[in-house]
């Protein structure tokens with residue numbers, strides 16, 4: 001992406017909902033939660049089908065297509081996690097990968113014209129992500145999370161000051177343990193967006209949870 005689109009992307013990444021069917025009670029529950037979160041104002045959705053109870057094959061394509069169409073109708077950015085073929089198959093807006101999800105240079109080449117997000121846990125990883133042409137960086141876990149069993153140690157919101165002071169200028173999306181309670185301080189510390197799984201998927205009212213999260217984020221961004 002070009003520099004002129006930085007602010008636009010920063011806005012689009014504000015409330016970044018991440019989910020797969022394994023984060024929900026069933027594929028039908030997944031569809032309902034995605035629809036409610038979109039109605040609640042999420043600005044980006046990442047389809048992340050991973051780990052125990054993940055659906056595969058045709059079912060996975062069906063879920064991705066459903067989410068893509070829902071996102072398209074409301075101008076929500078649609079990103080696929082760590083599956084280049086699926087990203088291409090459903091013509092998603094972009095791909096998100098972790099540090100160990102393959103050769104980052106090849107992935108950048110294969111995602112030309114699409115948005116590429118790369119996860120980073122440290123300043124060195126963030127610099128590397130920027131050097132390889134990421135469009136945004138996913139930074140986490142910020143707080144403790146029980147959603148990702150192999151998550152690293154929480155890094156806290158101080159990492160955003162560290163990244164900005166070191167000259168990283170890409171949009172930064174915080175992930176890990178984010179909720180209505182701690183999102184304001186996270187955005188105020190310098191994150192462009194908040195990526196969230198359980199605070200939406202486990203909420204009794206995903207639409208209302210999304211509305212609250214979005215208004216908190218926008219308030220923090222206004223400063």
Ligand code: 3NM
Pocket residue numbers: 018119138139140141142144145146147148151152175176177178195196197198199
């Ligand atoms: N990635 P919740 S933490 C998918 O640190 C994911 O890169 C992380 O779930 C990272 O919002 C995480 O429920 C889980 O804490 C986020």
